[in-house]
Every structure is written in structure tokens, then in C-alpha cells.
Amino acid sequence: MFNLKTIAIILFVLMYILMITLPKRRHIVALSTAAVFVILGILPLNEVFGAIDWNVLMMIFGTMVIVDYFIESKMPNRIAEMLLDLAPNVLWVTILMSLFSGFISAFIDNVATVLMVAPVGLAICKKLKISPVPMIICIAVSSNLQGAATLVGDTTSIMLAAAAKMDFNDFFWMEGHPGIFFAVELGAIATVPIMMIMFRKDKEPVSSDERTTVTDYVPTIMMLGHVVLLIAASFIPEKPDITNGVICMVCGIINIVWEIFLSKGTDSMWHSLKAIDYDTMLLLGGLFCVIAGITKVGIIDDLANFIASAGKGNVFLLYTVIVFGSVVISAFIDNIPYVATMLPVLASLSAVMNVSPLLLYFGLLIGATLGGNLTPIGASANIAGVGMLRKEGYEVSFGDFMKIGVPFTLTAVCVGYLFIWLVYSGA
Numbered sequence: 001m002f003n004l005k006t007i008a009i010i011l012f013v014l015m016y017i018l019m020i021t022l023p024k025r026r027h028i029v030a031l032s033t034a035a036v037f038v039i040l041g042i043l044p045l046n047e048v049f050g051a052i053d054w055n056v057l058m059m060i061f062g063t064m065v066i067v068d069y070f071i072e073s074k075m076p077n078r079i080a081e082m083l084l085d086l087a088p089n090v091l092w093v094t095i096l097m098s099l100f101s102g103f104i105s106a107f108i109d110n111v112a113t114v115l116m117v118a119p120v121g122l123a124i125c126k127k128l129k130i131s132p133v134p135m136i137i138c139i140a141v142s143s144n145l146q147g148a149a150t151l152v153g154d155t156t157s158i159m160l161a162a163a164a165k166m167d168f169n170d171f172f173w174m175e176g177h178p179g180i181f182f183a184v185e186l187g188a189i190a191t192v193p194i195m196m197i198m199f200r201k202d203k204e205p206v207s208s209d210e211r212t213t214v215t216d217y218v219p220t221i222m223m224l225g226h227v228v229l230l231i232a233a234s235f236i237p238e239k240p241d242i243t244n245g246v247i248c249m250v251c252g253i254i255n256i257v258w259e260i261f262l263s264k265g266t267d268s269m270w271h272s273l274k275a276i277d278y279d280t281m282l283l284l285g286g287l288f289c290v291i292a293g294i295t296k297v298g299i300i301d302d303l304a305n306f307i308a309s310a311g312k313g314n315v316f317l318l319y320t321v322i323v324f325g326s327v328v329i330s331a332f333i334d335n336i337p338y339v340a341t342m343l344p345v346l347a348s349l350s351a352v353m354n355v356s357p358l359l360l361y362f363g364l365l366i367g368a369t370l371g372g373n374l375t376p377i378g379a380s381a382n383i384a385g386v387g388m389l390r391k392e393g394y395e396v397s398f399g400d401f402m403k404i405g406v407p408f409t410l411t412a413v414c415v416g417y418l419f420i421w422l423v424y425s426g427a
Contacts, residue, residue, distance in 0.1 A: 005297045008042050012294055019337060026337070027279045030286025034293075043293035051292035053162050057281050058245025063152050065252035066226060067108050068275040069219035069259060071116045072268070076104065077212040080120040090128060090202035095195050097121050098138040102146035102188050106153045107227060109277075110381035113143040118388050128204055133394050137404045138195065140385030141373040142188070145412050148369040149184040151230060151244070155280060156339045156369055163343040164361050167234035167244070168227070180362045183419040187370070187412030194407050218258050226251035280336065287340045295344055304348030315355050315425070319363050322346070323417050326367025327409065331374035339368050359424040366416040373409040376401040 015033040019026045037043045043051065070076070083100055087093040097117060105113040118136050125132035147154030151161050151168045160166065171179045214220075229247045233239060240246075259268040294300060307318065329338055342364055350357035372379030376386045376396060382405075386396045
């Protein structure tokens with residue numbers, strides 16, 4: 001007969017296979033696996049509530065509400081138009097739009113960033129009668145690139161913060177060292193020369209006569225306000241674990257109440273609530289339970305010991321494998337379940353190897369977040385960008401995407417990889 005550990009391993013592997021083969025049903029697969037775990041006693045029913053990281057789910061919910069109102073206010077379009085005024089030609093439009101999408105994605109979900117920045121790029125390319133493919137791909141990969149820069153930039157960042165007990169400020173300065181923000185930003189800066197080489201022939205002049213009118217400045221205030229509050233909360237000692245989640249939820253609710261008052265109706269509220277990615281939240285809820293179950297039966301510790309023995313005590317080798325292994329894996333499968341699985345493994349591994357968990361955590365995030373840029377299916381933002389191009393009549397092959405995605409990814413990953421090692425290997 002199989003023992004609980006063996007059954008848990010089989011179910012976990014089966015879950016991953018089904019999530020890869022049924023990408024639109026990932027949340028159902030994860031929740032079903034969690035339910036089986038509870039039924040079989042791998043995770044006791046009375047531990048389910050505690051297994052779920054409610055702080056993470058609350059942060060995602062509140063931030064998505066604020067982001068939707070921010071997009072609807074037209075403020076991002078106005079900012080993009082101001083950037084166009086600074087660009088002398090198509091080359092610099094591509095660079096500035098890429099950097100702009102990267103900056104925005106440090107605070108806003110990557111897919112949302114693509115959905116609000118890419119249409120501006122499409123309009124520019126139509127006006128100049130040039131192919132929008134290179135510019136849209138750059139916008140998509142840049143949005144992925146900087147998602148790991150801050151606490152609210154990406155779901156994986158929120159998950160990392162929960163695992164490492166990090167606050168907003170810790171992404172900038174962690175335990176006396178520069179944080180992962182600088183690793184990501186240095187990688188982003190390093191991609192500028194790459195774009196200058198790839199698009200060196202795009203010297204057509206550009207101009208913009210359009211001026212978008214911002215419909216409401218409150219969402220912008222709330223966007224900035226919830227970031228400021230997260231920063232302030234970083235200085236509160238021994239605060240409740242759900243503090244960041246409460247901040248995001250409260251700011252989102254305030255924004256909803258304001259919009260109801262402003263429009264004298266609830267249409268905007270329903271639009272915002274429908275825009276929330278409930279599938280991802282359900283996926284995470286299921287994954288939290290599954291990971292709690294495999295941790296409880298000892299699989300996480302076994303895996304950590306196996307990796308440690310395979311690396312023969314060589315921390316640099318393990319760090320390298322974690323970073324570049326994550327790049328390859330994330331190029332083909334979603335990084336959310338991968339990161340959710342690996343975080344507890346790396347926590348155990350750091351204890352076994354007697355090394356700072358931050359080195360492994362940050363290496364994981366660099367590889368998993370940036371690795372999705374290798375292929376058009378490696379990240380949701382890439383899928384969104386390619387989908388927009390398809391609607392415009394442009395089919396993007398793997399080869400077309402990888403001509404831009406590969407140099408972007410390798411450049412940014414190598415810079416971040418070296419930065420994290422130099423800063424945290426001796427921490």
C-alpha cells in the first residue's frame with residue numbers, strides 16, 4: 001500500500017501535469033488537488049484556513065481594484081503621450097515605451113500594463129505605417145522584466161514577500177544591503193543598448209498631436225497613496241501579518257466608494273470587480289493548501305536535502321542552477337505555481353546549506369520572473385501582447401518573439417544574477 005507521502009507526491013506531479021495541459025483550468029486543478037489532500041488526511045481540515053496566506057490574496061484583490069480604476073481614468077495614456085513628446089524617432093519611442101511599461105509594471109500587474117501601454121504603441125505604428133510587432137514585444141517583455149522590482153509589481157513578488165517576511169522597503173534595502181529592486185533595474189538599463197542595436201535603423205521621426213483628458217485624478221492618488229502607506233507600514237515593528245493586505249483592501253474600497261459617489265451609480269464598481277483575476281486568486285488558494293500538505297508529510301524537506309546533496313555543498317553551483325533552471329522552466333510553464341512550490345523548498349535548503357535564504361529567494365525570482373520572456377507563452381503579458389498583434393492581423397511566431405525575447409532575457413538575467421551573488425553570497 002502507498003503511504004501518505006507517496007500519494008502526496010503522485011497527486012502533486014499529476015497536478016502539475018494537468019496545469020500544464022489545461023492552462024485555462026489551473027485554478028480548478030489546484031483546488032481539486034487541495035480537496036483530495038483534505039479528504040485523504042494529507043492536510044487536516046482544521047489546518048486549511050491557516051494554510052492560506054490571506055495577506056497575499058488581500059493584496060492582490062485590493063491592488064487589482066485600484067489598477068482598474070487607474071486605467072479607466074486615462075492617466076496612463078496621458079503619461080504615454082508626454083513620453084512621445086520626448087522621442088525624436090521610432091527608435092527612441094520603442095525604448096521610452098519599453099522603459100515606461102517597465103516602470104508601470106513595478107507597481108501594476110504586468111498584463112494590465114500591456115493592456116494600457118500597447119494600444120498607444122499600436123497607434124504610433126499605424127500612424128507611421130510600420131510593423132508594430134517589435135514595439136509590442138518590447139513593451140510586453142519590459143513589463144515582465146520589472147515586475148519583480150517592488151512588493152506590488154507582480155504576484156510572485158507578493159509571494160516572496162510573504163515567505164521572506166519582507167515589507168515594501170525591503171525590496172530596496174534588505175538587511176543592510178541593496179535589495180532586488182536594484183538587480184532588476186540594472187537589468188532593465190542593460191537592455192537599452194540591446195534595443196539601440198536591434199532597432200538602429202528605425203530613425204523615422206515621430207510626433208503626437210493627441211491629448212488625452214484624464215477623467216478622474218482620485219485613482220492616481222490612491223495608486224500613489226497605497227504605495228506610500230505600504231512604505232510607512234514597513235517602519236511599524238511587530239505589525240500583524242495581514243497589514244499590507246489590509247492597506248491594499250482599504251485603498252481599493254475607498255476608491256470604489258468614491259467612484260460610486262462620483263458617478264451616482266454602481267456601474268464602475270461592477271466593472272472593477274469583474275476586472276479582478278479571480279482565477280489566479282483561486283489558484284493561489286489551492287496551491288497554498290497543496291504546499292502545506294506536502295510540507296506536512298515531509299516532501300519539502302526531502303527535496304531540499306536531495307538538492308543539497310546533489311550540489312555537493314557548492315553554494316555557487318546551487319545558486320546558478322536555481323537562477324538559470326528557473327529561466328528555462330518559466331519559459332514554458334507559469335511561474336506562479338513554480339515559485340509557490342520552490343519558496344518553501346529554498347527555505348529548507350538554506351537551512352541545510354547554512355546560507356542566507358535571501359540569496360536563493362532573490363535568485364529564484366530573478367530567474368522565474370525574467371525567464372518568461374524567452375517565449376511568447378512564458379508569461380501572461382507576452383500572451384496578451386501577441387494576442388493584441390493577432391487581432392491587428394500580425395501573426396507572431398516563436399522565432400519572431402525569441403529574436404527580441406532571448407537577448408532581453410539573457411542580458412537582464414545575467415546582470416541580476418551577478419548583482420544578487422555579489423551582494424548576498426556573503427550575507
